[in-house]
Amino acid sequence: MTLTTAIESALARANANGLTLDELEAISVHAEPSFATAPDRRQRLADALETLRSRGVLRFPTGKAHWDRAGEPVLPAWVRPPAGARAKGPAKTVSLPADLRPELAGARTFEPLSPSEIETLDAVNSWLVHRSPATLVVPHRERSLQVFGNEKRLDVLRNTRLFTPGVLSFELLSCEWIPPQLAWTRTSSSPVALAVENAATYYSLVQVLRGDPGPVGVVAYGGGNAFTKMVAGLSDPAVGPVSRLLYFGDLDATGLEIPQRTAAEARRCGLPAPEPALGLYRLLLAHGSPQHTPPVGADRAHKCSSWLGPLASDAEQMLINGYWIAQEAVGLELLASAAVAYE
Numbered sequence: 629m630t631l632t633t634a635i636e637s638a639l640a641r642a643n644a645n646g647l648t649l650d651e652l653e654a655i656s657v658h659a660e661p662s663f664a665t666a667p668d669r670r671q672r673l674a675d676a677l678e679t680l681r682s683r684g685v686l687r688f689p690t691g692k693a694h695w696d697r698a699g700e701p702v703l704p705a706w707v708r709p710p711a712g713a714r715a716k717g718p719a720k721t722v723s724l725p726a727d728l729r730p731e732l733a734g735a736r737t738f739e740p741l742s743p744s745e746i747e748t749l750d751a752v753n754s755w756l757v758h759r760s761p762a763t764l765v766v767p768h769r770e771r772s773l774q775v776f777g778n779e780k781r782l783d784v785l786r787n788t789r790l791f792t793p794g795v796l797s798f799e800l801l802s803c804e805w806i807p808p809q810l811a812w813t814r815t816s817s818s819p820v821a822l823a824v825e826n827a828a829t830y831y832s833l834v835q836v837l838r839g840d841p842g843p844v845g846v847v848a849y850g851g852g853n854a855f856t857k858m859v860a861g862l863s864d865p866a867v868g869p870v871s872r873l874l875y876f877g878d879l880d881a882t883g884l885e886i887p888q889r890t891a892a893e894a895r896r897c898g899l900p901a902p903e904p905a906l907g908l909y910r911l912l913l914a915h916g917s918p919q920h921t922p923p924v925g926a927d928r929a930h931k932c933s934s935w936l937g938p939l940a941s942d943a944e945q946m947l948i949n950g951y952w953i954a955q956e957a958v959g960l961e962l963l964a965s966a967a968v969a970y971e
Contacts, residue, residue, distance in 0.1 A: 734794025810861025818845030
């Protein structure tokens, strides 16, 4: 089933309140499991919604307050059937399972619930009824596959309103959040961690910092967009305490958005929000060769570049003019010969 077909089908089953963005994302993952970790998932969802809107299948919110601006492109906080589309018949109603377990009773405070939410709670309720007293605590994707038939469903559900005390939790499902495994190397006893977007730069920084760690105690390979989930690996006791989390990536819009999108997950894991490794970005601006790329819109360029603080204006103008710099320009030879102030 394609993304547009899945959304259209779910909207047809929904009540007059339509579908929330959380529900749209859950539907997308169910239809296309790769959606959960796809770097272009927002664009794919935006394209599917625009296709359905142009066909008159749904309508978007009209006020700016009802749009999600956490990334690019912006997405509607909800979609609904066209005005008057449901006037021909009574609204379809859905209800919670009659045998709802007390562990899920908090869901009643959210009524009326959408069909997607009812489907989720029904699946969890069924699992709770039949689970063994000897159920082990397992990785979240193993439990997600067992309960929902989709190993990535919990990746999306954990960010919805159902994932709250008195309704859903990892504890209730006897599982634990296992992020993509993070590669890291300790270079000193310092509590400062440095996360790096790409593998080659990670390797080069490890080589240099092993001999002269400066303020850095741990170097981590962020893995590009995967860092938004992999950051949780830095909360592993084996890593040790992290008092600051520096980040260094490509000087392009995506590279600057990754650490900003990671901030919420970092805080959830008891870690500090990523801050720019300004010394490395200064080297990148000084020694990197800008490459052509499609120009970035002024609003997005300003938003993603502001994270760089004193270097924001240089980065913003470069993106607007249609250029980017690969972080590999700060390579082993440069790092070995330059005096680097990482902070």
